[in-house]
Amino acid sequence: MFNRRIVLSLALATFASAAVAQTPERFIVVSSTTSTTDSGLFNHILPLFKAKSGIDVRVVSQGTGQALDTGRRGDADVVFVHAKPQEEKFIADGFGVERKPVMYNDFVLIGPKSDPAGIKGATDIVAALKTIQTKQAPFVSRGDKSGTHAAELSLWKTAGIEGEQLKGAWYREIGQGMGAALNTASALNGYVLSDRATWLNFKNRGELAIVVEGDKRLFNQYGVILVNPAKHTNVKAKDGQAFIDWLISPEGQKAIGDYKINGEVLFFPNAQQPGA
């Protein structure tokens, strides 16, 4: 009887270690934003990179603020995000080696078809936001320090609306990702700022549609940074740099530009554009 128990516990222990054992594999960890994952871009480009380099890219998708934090702690080799001022600070603080522009798309203001603020078709995003605030129409904010959240706050600031004025029942700060914000807006029939890629790939639209687009201030640039190996010795600098080099190479740029949903391009490659 005792033997049986010993056999049983040995079996359990073997099973446990077998399940935890790692297969040796060449990989890097990239912390990126929800938009690049939710839009399906990585599913499209990563197999191409792997075929070329043999490197597996493990993507952890978070808001830009959190993705940069992951890099700061040394838990990622590369960060791929969209909030230029935060990215520059990341480098200035010594956590990143160099920032390379990769691609852009744009933000769009999403709202219910009933359009309670009466802003549909406007081309001035700042004026549209002012109207939403004046009419106290429901607005859903990410509230999660993501790139989209930063862009939203900067647009409110341009509209002269800050601090106390962004409080009240009309302004719902949910502290969640883009998809969750769109789901909330869909349920509340509220307005929400989204990146175009996530919106195009979002299925639970309900009454939602694009109400404002095309304003130059809705530009959304993505950049990629290698986490500084001098700060964190575990960073796989060589393979991480290989991924970055591929992203900004003609081949990588073409792969990004080729990704479409319903014939629409989601991200426009612009690695060669100076100052992007």
Add this chain to the structure above:
Amino acid sequence: MDVTSAFAEAFSLITRLDTGFLAIVGLSLRVTFTAVALAALVGLPLGAWLAMTRFPGRSVLVVAINALMGLPPVVAGLIVFLMLSRSGPLGGWGLLFTPAAMVMAQTLLVLPIVVSLTRATLEELWTEYRDHLTSLGLTGHRAIPTLLWDGRFALATGLLAGFGRASAEVGAVLMVGGNIAHYTRTMTTAIALETSKGDLPLALGLGIVLMTLTLAINAAAYAASRIGARYAG
């Protein structure tokens, strides 16, 4: 309407036997079974020992372990995350964003349940058999295996409760696993992801598959304990 399409999605997921989907199911089961096995390895003897021994501060310990059964998964996730982060004390292991990290988080969640339920079950058994076992010379820790063996069918329920907690959990595995496609994506994190993409039928379909699996595992455990009880008398 959405519910009907959810069942259709669930059915098509099962019938297509898509390899990506099977990998997700496989990983979920592997992580959760490992966590429950580890928790059993530590928790069963610990619970038995707690049931048999009396020492000052024991009630405080018992209450503390009982309370840990309510440990919020995100907190468990956060603890494991801070330990395993490259900037944390165990950062050198390089285990953050791996299945091993998910096993650790789930073990942390399951362990209090196993210890608590084992202690509660065996306390009664110990009062009943104490004199008998002592007369056979089984005192102290030497009585633990016998006690566990005699209470095995009741203890299985505790392990199932632990399994349920681990397999249903999303917050902790999302935080320490990172929901990486083909690597640390489990049933629950996939459900969270599809929900955020607004693909509610697919998310609910995955939920239905997860519930079906849980049902099957519970049915198997129940059947095994019934058959076992019949032969063990």
